Amino acid sequence: MARRLTATEKGKGILIETDQPLIKRIKAPRLDNEALIREHSRTLIGQTTNNQEQRIWSLIQSLPRKWSIQGRVEGVDIGNDCFQFKFEKEEDLQKVLDNRPYHFNYWMVLLQRWEPVISATFLSQIPFWIEIKGLPLHYWHDLMVCNIGDELGTREKHELTSRTARVRVAIDGLKPLVKETIIEFDSGEEARITLEYKRLENHCSFCQRLSHLSSHCPTRREAESITKRLGSEYRRMRYPNTTKKNPHIRVAKSKRQS
Known part of the structure; x- marks a missing residue:
């Protein structure tokens, strides 16, 4: 008489691993971030509307040429089709905001003043x-x-x-x-x-x-x-x-x- 297979041999009760990525939750520590908030107080955050037609680095080089500002401005690619511009002068930043909307490569650009908030809908407004x-x-x-x-x-x-x-x-x-x-x-x-x-x-x-x-x-x-x-x-x-x-x-x- 043939030997009966065990549950393990049959594959029962075995947990099959999937390829889904593991998402780990991490508790943020209490921080004094007032200095960082002041550092970014003259910052604009932007996002492309068509990432196939709008290249971030080309946009960062091209957009400030339309602004005619007096002080320095530094642009950085921050990922997820987003970018930031940090201004030396408050009046330059306000001038850029007042002259919205902007476009690059014939597609619109979302551009807002940075705020110390975390929201999926923060960067969406265009006037x-x-x-x-x-x-x-x-x-x-x-x-x-x-x-x-x-x-x-x-x-x-x-x-x-x-x-x-x-x-x-x-x-x-x-x-x-x-x-x-x-x-x-x-x-x-x-x-x-x-x-x-x-x-x-x-x-x-x-x-x-x-x-x-x-x-x-x-x-x-x-x-x-x-x-x-x-x-x-x-x-x-x-x-x-x-x-x-x-x-x-x-x-x-x-x-x-x-």
């Missing part, structure tokens, strides 16, 4: 001047323009003249741009408003994100795939007796063999 088009003339009012800005993001300021209504808003650059909005009035009426972003460079005209063109849009490809699948299912339901190669050629039913 735009947004021109409001289609607003009814009898609602051409400062309060109306400010209300639109507040709904889009963090409103910084606005301008309203007899010809132009625009608002400067810091929006989340990691989310799709809002190009249209419907204003609902107390009268029950509605108006479709168009929003035009000034100094906006390459972006996706389909999903309105800053990170790619419509030709590389995953949302567009998914939508086209769904539309194609639904179209095929509709044709099969509408023309059940057609060939696969040519849906307009009907297949004759064969006579039953005697």
Whole structure:
């Protein structure tokens, strides 16, 4: 009679190691980091929106040439498609912030003042001047323009003249741009408003994100795939007796063999 195998010999109870990386949690010590906070108080943190088209070191060399500042500035690649600029003078840093948004190689750049916070959403704000088009003339009012800005993001300021209504808003650059909005009035009426972003460079005209063109849009490809699948299912339901190669050629039913 053959010997029975043990559980170990059968492989039961053996823990199989996986290739998943081990993530270890480390408790940070209490630190007096006031000196480090002061050291980085005149620092801007930036991030590219398209890492395939924007090379960090080229950006670090090119961007300061657009600023016309007086003091020194030092740029460093800090990884994860991010970079930092440390300024010698506060007025130079503020001048750069006031003249945002910036772009490099025809793609937008996220640029914010450094803050001593740890947040996955910290580096996301990008300010735009947004021109409001289609607003009814009898609602051409400062309060109306400010209300639109507040709904889009963090409103910084606005301008309203007899010809132009625009608002400067810091929006989340990691989310799709809002190009249209419907204003609902107390009268029950509605108006479709168009929003035009000034100094906006390459972006996706389909999903309105800053990170790619419509030709590389995953949302567009998914939508086209769904539309194609639904179209095929509709044709099969509408023309059940057609060939696969040519849906307009009907297949004759064969006579039953005697």
